[in-house]
Amino acid sequence: MALIIEGFQRAFSLLVHLDPELLGIIYLSIKVSGLALCIAAVSGIPLGAVIGLRRFFGKGLVVSILNTFMGLPPVVVGLFLYLILSRSGPLGFMGLLYSPTAMIMAQTILALPIIIALSLAAVTSVDETVKQSAQALGASSGQISILVINEARYSIMAAVIAAFGRVIAEVGAVLIVGGNIAGLTRVMTTTIALETDKGDFELALALGIVLLAISLIANAGLHLIQKKGVRS
């Protein structure tokens, strides 16, 4: 018990004194997950909308695959990306392994199916009369698509937040392709894993508190967005 209490005391001390190592790790975590999320959102939202709004052969299969990929195990993503980026892999010549770029790639792969599948579900759930009204008012198919994405905006925002929650908290993929190099690829989750292994809990606990706070803020944001969506 004394160990836990002492660990928390030291963790709070690190947080209060804005420890540079702690801040560096938090900054890198937010940068990697934030960039991965931006890339996944920019490509995933339009893709989800297109799949949701178009009728094509094999759509059911595509949706099933996307839903399956929402639960991709991070270590499996890490493993495949490692094989691709390693020196003998097809993209080995780019020298990206053990770099923040590789970590962004891994988290983008994890976030993308979530954003596509949930955006797809969001645009599909928009009332058919809304789409038909836009059609009856003379909107082109592109204008109808923009309108539908706008109608589904609260659900799409919730999809992005859900994806952020997944990538900021994952450890397997970034550990494999990032390598947990101090000052270069060490993020909150990989540091927690490492420090716990070493039996050095103060930094792990401090980062755990920050990670929990970020998750709490993301979930509070999600709750607010959903409330606004229901109210409006």
Next chain:
Amino acid sequence: MNRNLTVKIKDISKSYGGVKVLKECSYAFEKGRMHALIGPNGSGKSTLLRICGLIEMSDKGQITYHEHNHAIEHTIELKRRISMVFSKDGLFNTTVFKNASYGLKVRGAGFRDRHERVKEILKTVGLWEKRRQSAKTLSAGEGQRLAIARSLVIDPEIIFLDEPTASLDPANTALIENIITKLIRDAHKTVIMATHNMFQAQRLSDRIIFMHEGELYDEGLTGDFFERPKNDIAYQFLSGKLIY
């Protein structure tokens, strides 16, 4: 604006999941007239209306839009000369003003033009004071008034109304009928309205088209149809004996 657009259907058929809901329907709608498609629930009125309004495709048959006896292709330009109001208001999750101006916006109208036209129409339907409110906060009657205003703001030559008062109370029904009379009928627009309310059809329309089990059973001037229905099924419907 030219008001020479007319619409004609020939042998229109439509099935859903193997069930035939329209059976070789043919009709030439008259320019500047208000037509009421009446019939019991499931007679195919709404489906026919959506096909005529180019919202849905038929399985067989032809729908032809004419101007000065020339057939017009079903392009976006043609679609922008017609409009449709549904039984559900289908309002967008934005303000009353933005809902009303959507049709003008997709046509590329500038803000000043949109503002003038929307102001005029929203004042007429009594919603100008609520222009900044979210459309989702409107009552059912206000929502349907906005849906009608939204489709009239683009000044369509032909307007399709699909059960426009189906979910409204008598007071709101009277209000909507008043708007339809003032803004659509008196403006001599061509109107095709589906309704199961025969009294509404009698009050508003010039011509009646009676549908039953996906077929056009009877048609004629409103007065003639209600006084002397030409066949037994139509007579049964008018006397309230045709219930599904």
